[in-house]
Structures are given as structure tokens and as C-alpha cells.
Amino acid sequence: MTPDMLQPLMNAVPMPLVLIGGNERVLAANAAADDLFGALERDRHYVTVLRQPSLLDCIEDALRGAIQRETQFVRRDATRDTTYRAMAAPVRLDGRDGVLLSLEDIGHVEAAVQMRRDFVANVSHELRTPLTAVLGFIETLQGPARYDDSAQQRFLDMMQREASRMSRLIQDLLSLSRVEAAERQRPTGRIDVAGLITSATMTLGPLVQETGVTLEVLGADDALEIPGDADQILQVVTNLMENAVKYGDQRVEVTLSQDDRDPVLRAPAIRIEVRDDGEGIDPIHIPRLTERFYRIDNHRSRELGGTGLGLAIVKHIVSRHRGRMRIESDLGNGSRFVVILPRS
Ligand SMILES: Nc1ncnc2c1ncn2[C@@H]1O[C@H](COP(=O)(O)OP(=O)(O)OP(=O)(O)O)[C@@H](O)[C@H]1O
Ligand SMILES: [Mg+2]
Structure with a gap:
């Protein structure tokens, strides 16, 4: 030749x-x-x-x-x-x-290695912050606050808060890795999405009370069944509603509806829409919100007890259910998170 x-x-x-x-x-x-x-x-x-x-x-x-x-x-x-x-x-x-x-x-292999490196660095940083605080409190309790009852109580409370933070981070990391591991296996159960929204509303009751937000749920009076994993979809709904309550202002609205044919999924679908009236999200952040540890205002999220893993977990769960998520926001006029899941 x-x-x-x-x-x-x-x-x-x-x-x-x-x-x-x-x-x-x-x-x-x-x-x-x-x-x-x-x-x-x-x-x-x-x-x-x-x-x-x-x-x-x-x-x-x-x-x-x-x-x-x-x-x-x-x-x-x-x-x-x-x-x-x-x-x-x-x-x-x-x-x-x-x-x-x-x-x-083999750029993609290098990118994966780099991602893992960043992930380890992020996890270490997230754990180090509360751990340093706890070590500081222990030192104070052993030294200056040794015989001061009221200071002891205060420091123990703070230590409990920091330790809970670490525990939550570990739980979220495990949850993320479990969801990722099972991402290619279709869920086998059938779930009632309306019931799950009601459960999430109850779970978030104390936070809603504490923040004084009005939470309104529409379209969830009658059961609405789809194929899915109940624990995971509960996690999706809770995460989105919790974010709306935390980052919203006065009013959060959750709407459950059905669509005979979703134009992207090309199939009958259900829509869970969570809308808040907070500051909203600058469009430059929107594509990155579902990255692990990505937070617009690190300090604020941390103050509110966030780990920045919530939306990353949501993304994987929605993808496992062959659904899709849309995030829309008008800066200054709140945000809207819509999860669309196939009905069969
Ligand atoms: N409804 C919302 N309005 C404004 N910003 C939001 C909203 N939802 C999420 N965000 C932004 O997206 C970031 C990532 O959200 P995500 O749920 O992944 O993490 P988190 O809420 O900070 O922590 P976690 O969910 O682990 O408690 C948040 O830190 C926040 O900056
Ligand atoms: Mg969150």
C-alpha cells in the first residue's frame, strides 16, 4: 500500500x-x-x-x-x-x-485527577475549620475557664455546634458517594411525591418558625405517584425547600404539577417548583451551583450551617431518576428551582 x-x-x-x-x-x-x-x-x-x-x-x-x-x-x-x-x-x-x-x-484523565485533588483539599479545609474551633475551646476549658461554670456551658454549647457541623459534613459526603455509586441503577420503587413534599414541610417546620418565613405548598393535596426512590426524592425536596427558606426572604412557594409531555424529556412528567423571594442568584453562578462545595457566599452559607453539598446531591439524584433541574433567577427578585421527573 x-x-x-x-x-x-x-x-x-x-x-x-x-x-x-x-x-x-x-x-x-x-x-x-x-x-x-x-x-x-x-x-x-x-x-x-x-x-x-x-x-x-x-x-x-x-x-x-x-x-x-x-x-x-x-x-x-x-x-x-x-x-x-x-x-x-x-x-x-x-x-x-x-x-x-x-x-x-488524556486531558480528561488529568482533569479527573485534578478534581480529586481539589475535592480532598476542600474536604480537609471544611473539616479543619470546626476542628480548630473545638481544639481551641478544649484548651480554654482546660485553662482559663476551668472553674467558670457559665463559661464552661457556653464553650460546651459551641463545641457541640462545631462537632455537629463535622458530623453533618461526613453524612453529606457519604450520602453523595452513595448517590454517585448508584447513579446508573434505575430506582425500582413507586413514590408519592405529594406525600414527600408534606413530609419535608414537617421536617423543616422548626427552621420555618425560626426564620419567620411563610411557606406555602400548592398542588400537593392528592397523592401523585411516580417511579422513584423515596429517601432520595425526599432529600431533593428537603434540600431545595431548605435553601429557599435559608436564602429567601419572607415567602417560599412550593408547587407540584403535572405535564403531559415535557419538551426535553419528551415524556409525561411531574414538576416540583420551589420559588423564593430572596436576593436571587447572579447568572454567572448558576451553572456552578451544583458543584460540590460551591457557595456564592461562603461565610453566609457556613453561618447557616451549610456544607455546599446540597445541590450536588440533588443533581445526582435527579440524574439517577432521569429527570432534569432548571435554576432561574432574577437578581434582586428571588430564585426558582424546578425539578422535572418522568412519570413512568
Ligand atoms: N434559593 C436560593 N437563593 C439564593 N442562593 C441559593 C439558593 N439556593 C442555593 N443557593 C446558593 O447555592 C449555594 C449552594 O447550595 P447548596 O444547597 O449546594 O449548599 P448550602 O445550602 O450552602 O449547604 P447545604 O445544602 O449542604 O446545607 C448556596 O451556598 C447558596 O449560595
Ligand atoms: Mg442547601
């Missing part, structure tokens, strides 16, 4: 490919390789066109030993580095051993 015949075949492959002949010269390269290395001149010695040392060693080993070799290749440009897994595989051409070099973009 001549290089002319090879060219269209190689161009059909999306990953960069370079074919080096037994004479150590570039026989052919596909369009992706020309993009990556900048128009590779054919018939030149590969050393003069592929200049990265790790790549050259790898090709040389494959040529000499007729064995497959692998290395990493990093392409640097002005804005970012992209890492590729480069593989040099021996191929027999015209009675001599050549090499086919292929490069696989």
Missing part, C-alpha cells in the same frame, strides 16, 4: 497518527497529526520533525527492538498544556520494520 492510499485511511482516524518507515523517515501522517505537530514534512527523518526527547526515545526503541513502547507527550501552547499518551507500535512495511505512532489525548 502506498502512502497515497494510506492517507485517506489515516485521516479517517481522529487521533493523531504518524507512520515512520523502516528508513526512519516520515511516510505518512494524518490531519490530526499535522494539526498537533504543525504540517509534518514527509520523507524527512523523524528526529528532525518530532523534537520532543521522550517521543524520540520511544520511537527509537520501537524501531530497534520491534516492540511496542509508550510514553507521555505534552503539547504546550500559550494558554494550556495538553497531555497525550503516545504509543509507538512496530509495523512491518516493505519487508522492514517501521513504526506507527499514535497519540491519545
Whole structure:
């Protein structure tokens, strides 16, 4: 097969490919390789066109030993580095051993590693803050407040608050990892969404009283059944309602309704809409709200006992139920969180 015949075949492959002949010269390269290395001149010695040392060693080993070799290749440009897994595989051409070099973009693997690194850093930071406080209180109780009954009570109360915070964070992390682990398994039960909204309203009773918010629930008088996991959908409803009460101002409205055909799911669906009249959310934050630990005002959320995991958990649960979530907000005019779940 001549290089002319090879060219269209190689161009059909999306990953960069370079074919080096037994004479150590570039026989052919596909369009992706020309993009990556900048128009590779054919018939030149590969050393003069592929200049990265790790790549050259790898090709040389494959040529000499007729064995497959692998290395990493990093392409640097002005804005970012992209890492590729480069593989040099021996191929027999015209009675001599050549090499086919292929490069696989492994940026997504790096991104996952980076995400895990960020996650560990976030968790450590979130745990360290209350832990430092507890250690400080213990020191005070052992020292200056040793014989002061009222101070002791105060410090114990504060320690309890901080320890509860840590415990909640751990619970939320476990909940998130359980939800993620089961994300690809469809829920098997049937649940009454109206009943779950009523349960969430009762759970949030003390918070509603404390904040003085008026909570109104519409459309949840009659049972409304859908396939789902009751604990998880309760978690979704509670999280959204709790956020609305915490970040809203005076009034929160929860509406349950049905739609014969949701235009995106293309199926009959139910809609749970949670609306508040708080400050609202700047549009730049909206796409990031469901990221773990993402909070618009860290300090305020923390004061309100938040871990920033609520919406991340909601997102995974909704996705497991094959539903979707929409967040809309008019800065200064409150927010609206809508969860749409298929009815069958
Ligand atoms: N109804 C809302 N109005 C304004 N901002 C909101 C609303 N709901 C969520 N947010 C913003 O989104 C952030 C993330 O919400 P999320 O529920 O994930 O975390 P949290 O409420 O801070 O903590 P947690 O839910 O773990 O207690 C919040 O910190 C807040 O800044
Ligand atoms: Mg929340």
C-alpha cells in the first residue's frame, strides 16, 4: 500500500497518527497529526520533525527492538498544556520494520485527577475549620475557664455546634458517594411525591418558625405517584425547600404539577417548583451551583450551617431518576428551582 492510499485511511482516524518507515523517515501522517505537530514534512527523518526527547526515545526503541513502547507527550501552547499518551507500535512495511505512532489525548484523565485533588483539599479545609474551633475551646476549658461554670456551658454549647457541623459534613459526603455509586441503577420503587413534599414541610417546620418565613405548598393535596426512590426524592425536596427558606426572604412557594409531555424529556412528567423571594442568584453562578462545595457566599452559607453539598446531591439524584433541574433567577427578585421527573 502506498502512502497515497494510506492517507485517506489515516485521516479517517481522529487521533493523531504518524507512520515512520523502516528508513526512519516520515511516510505518512494524518490531519490530526499535522494539526498537533504543525504540517509534518514527509520523507524527512523523524528526529528532525518530532523534537520532543521522550517521543524520540520511544520511537527509537520501537524501531530497534520491534516492540511496542509508550510514553507521555505534552503539547504546550500559550494558554494550556495538553497531555497525550503516545504509543509507538512496530509495523512491518516493505519487508522492514517501521513504526506507527499514535497519540491519545488524556486531558480528561488529568482533569479527573485534578478534581480529586481539589475535592480532598476542600474536604480537609471544611473539616479543619470546626476542628480548630473545638481544639481551641478544649484548651480554654482546660485553662482559663476551668472553674467558670457559665463559661464552661457556653464553650460546651459551641463545641457541640462545631462537632455537629463535622458530623453533618461526613453524612453529606457519604450520602453523595452513595448517590454517585448508584447513579446508573434505575430506582425500582413507586413514590408519592405529594406525600414527600408534606413530609419535608414537617421536617423543616422548626427552621420555618425560626426564620419567620411563610411557606406555602400548592398542588400537593392528592397523592401523585411516580417511579422513584423515596429517601432520595425526599432529600431533593428537603434540600431545595431548605435553601429557599435559608436564602429567601419572607415567602417560599412550593408547587407540584403535572405535564403531559415535557419538551426535553419528551415524556409525561411531574414538576416540583420551589420559588423564593430572596436576593436571587447572579447568572454567572448558576451553572456552578451544583458543584460540590460551591457557595456564592461562603461565610453566609457556613453561618447557616451549610456544607455546599446540597445541590450536588440533588443533581445526582435527579440524574439517577432521569429527570432534569432548571435554576432561574432574577437578581434582586428571588430564585426558582424546578425539578422535572418522568412519570413512568
Ligand atoms: N434559593 C436560593 N437563593 C439564593 N442562593 C441559593 C439558593 N439556593 C442555593 N443557593 C446558593 O447555592 C449555594 C449552594 O447550595 P447548596 O444547597 O449546594 O449548599 P448550602 O445550602 O450552602 O449547604 P447545604 O445544602 O449542604 O446545607 C448556596 O451556598 C447558596 O449560595
Ligand atoms: Mg442547601
